[in-house]
Amino acid sequence: MFNGISIQGGKTVWSMADNFAQQALSFVIFAILARWLTPHEFGLLAIAHLMVQFSRLAVLDAMAMPVVRSVGTDDSLFDWLFTLCTSVSAILSGLMAMSSSLLANFFEAPDLTPVLLGMSLVILLFGLSRAHEARLLRDGNFRLLAIRSISSVSIGGVVAMYLAFQGKGALALVAQQITTTTIGLIIAVISEWKIWRPKLKWSMVLVRQHASEMGKVGSAGILNYANNSGDTALVSILLGPGATGLYNLAKRILSAAFLIVGASLSRVSISIFIKQQSDIEALGNTFKRFLNLILLLLVPIYAITTILAEPLVVIIFGEQWRSSAPLFVWMSLIYLCQAVFGLGQSLCFSTGESKLPPKLALMQLCISCGAAVLFTNWYGVTGIAIGFSAGSIIGMSMMVVAISRQLNLPLLNILTTSMPALLSGFISIIVIYILEFSGLNVINWKTLIIASIVGVVTYSLSTGFFIIGQKISKRYFH
Structure with missing residues (x-):
């Protein structure tokens, strides 16, 4: 069934390992830090991270991706990309640092100022490393990208845990981000030192040559950023750092599966879609195979975490995070929809239909924001998740x-x-609900693991039954 995908099997494994290293390790580190730090302190970092992510996804990626997808590239092109990304990131970093006091006053959080100052350095580090990442991605070197992630996330986590234990609060989280990006930059530079050493090069010819594609990718990046982070921004503006920390907990847990599975497979699918872009039938089959694989891997994760949200949050992170449990069902819908949307977006960009994703993303954003503001008046922080889930389903x-x-x-x-x-x-959710209703009280690690295993086994058996049923139906009735 997956013959087309197996050609890229090695890259798929390493691409997923890269995201797994970032998300799984980050989850463990986050769970430990959540016991020592408050939702307010995590909310401060989440607010600062909004600006860092905008710089990275909407600006730096917009400059790098056209180069990655170029038919012909050489060292001089990457020298120009290095110069461009470094210059722009330095400007953005400076702007964030200079506006730190103003933003702290806006959010009525004086302790936000040092967090913003520290995170401004992360923007510069991302700019310095973006051309190196582009070369590795262009060459399909997912193995090195995965090793780089494992090393940087692990070292950054150790630094954060040490500082949090010492009582440094939100600054421990800032130190984690700075350390992680610094180690990532060092590994990228060392790995390419023998084949490419970046030089400063500026070319208006290259700027004009890539301006149109940068604009398209940038527009899509801004809209995707708004769709992915607009909910966090609304929570921070309307409800403050404390609610942002609670919201970010649920988002961080559920986004991990999306990034490990959905984003990885969407990224790998691009190369296959490009090769098959002249064969409509092959594209259709590949799209269905990737869609099937994404759903098969994501649905059980979101189904089980949704039905077990409250005990999962309390057991792993502590009582202070209980209020984030109602968000899980809505965020599960958001990320499941985003995974499917992202696969479609990869297909569009790979087949020359790059105008469609920004239009759909803009429509989704408008619906999400309008619904979120409306529902917030009735349901508070949960209302924002409801609004964005509605927009994601429609998009x-x-x-x-x-x-x-x-x-x-x-x-x-x-x-x-x-x-x-x-x-x-759906069946796994029903079975776990019946299990709890029958007397299994999920209050500790043992009962949480038992309930999760029951959900996984139920899902696996049900999936096998339905797939076999589809094959029999196709064989005898078509």
Whole structure:
């Protein structure tokens, strides 16, 4: 079934290992730090991280990705990219540092100022490393990217835990970010030192040559950033750092699965879509295979964490984080929809349909923000998650319809591909609910593990049953 994907098997494994290193290790470190730090302190970092992520995703990636996708590249092109990213990141870093006091006053949080000053350095470090990352991504060196992530995240986590234990509060989280990006930069430089040493080079010819594609990628990046981080921004503005910390806990847990599975597979799918862009039938089959794989891996994670959200949060992170549990169901919907949307976006960018994703992302953003502001008046921080889940569902649906038209792929065919995972996830939720209703009180690690295993086994058996049923139906009735 997955012959097309197996060609890229090695890259897929290392790409997922890269994201797994960042998310799984970060999760363990986060769980430890959550016992020592407060939601308010995590909220301070989340606010500062909004600005760092904007600089990285909407600006630096917009400059780097056209170079990565260029037909022909040489060292001089990467020298120019290094110069451009370093210069722009230095400006952005300076602006963030100079506005730190103003932003602290806006959020009525004086302790936000040192956090913003420290995180401004992270922007500069990202700029210095972006050209190196572009070369590694261009060469498909996911193995080195994974090793780099494991090393940098691990060392950064050790530094954060030591400083948190010493009572440094939010500054421990800042030190973690600075250490992680510094180690990542050092490893990237050392790995490429023998084949490429960046030089300062400026070229207006290259700026004009790549300006159009940078604009397209940048527009999509801004809209995707707004869709991915707009909820956190609204929480921080409307409800302050404390609520932002609670919101960010749920988001961090559930985004980990999305980044490990959804983002990794979407990234790997690009190279396959590019090779098959002249064959509509092959594109359709590859899209369905990736969609099936993404859902099969993500649905059980989100189904089980949703039904076990409250005991999971209290057991792992502590009583102070209990209020984040109601957010899980809505955020699970958000990230499941984003994974499907991201796969469709990869297909669009790989087949020359780059105008579609920004339009859909803008529509999704407007719906999400409007619904979030409306529901916040009634449900507080949960209302923002409800609003963005509504926007994500609509955005994903529109993307699937667009892909269906582009590939001449019936919607029923796409729905059939999705059904085994979705139905199995629903069944696993019901079984765990019945288990709890029958007397299993999930109050400690032992009962949490038992309930999770029951959910996984139920999902696996249900999925196998539905897939076999589909094959039999296809064989005898078509």
